[in-house]
Amino acid sequence: MMYPLVRELAAAAAPHRVPVAVTCRVLKLARQPYYRRQRRLARLTPIEYETIMTPPAALAA
Template structure:
């Protein structure tokens, strides 16, 4: 991927894109890019293997962006159709390194630290958890334990007895 970053950031490129922007869009870290080019110099030659892998990764990324549901095998077929010949193991490694998994393939967040997803269905009971006025709280939970101050009744039984019959009829 780094030869692609270098190619986009070159001074003679038609649309010059800064390294930071390219790395952010592709989801790459900048430090390994600069570290690899400090070893051989920023103007050092890019090997043919690095350039070929960059083009393979670009073809796989294009296929993944078009269909995020595809696994690495289908991405490989799409890359081959685009003209990039790649071994299956190489395609898997590139997809693994860049985190291009199928949208259905990996289960994420199945523990107690998982984020809650969107609600599965609408609220069929149509609960309204809004207060009638400021500093008013609507009770939605009643303790079932019998209490001494309510003459050994549960709060629900106490409300039923103490509420006028006209209110119960309505």
């Protein structure tokens, strides 16, 4: 998924902040699924969040 990239580019701490709408347009992504995913991630417990965000290769090590 490209949504972590969208979030990284839109972050306030990013050196060159790019609005979500612009990033989604350039990457040809829909904005609604991005915001839906953000809402879902915000509701997770820390353990659930870590499980989802950790790549499978890191879990196997």
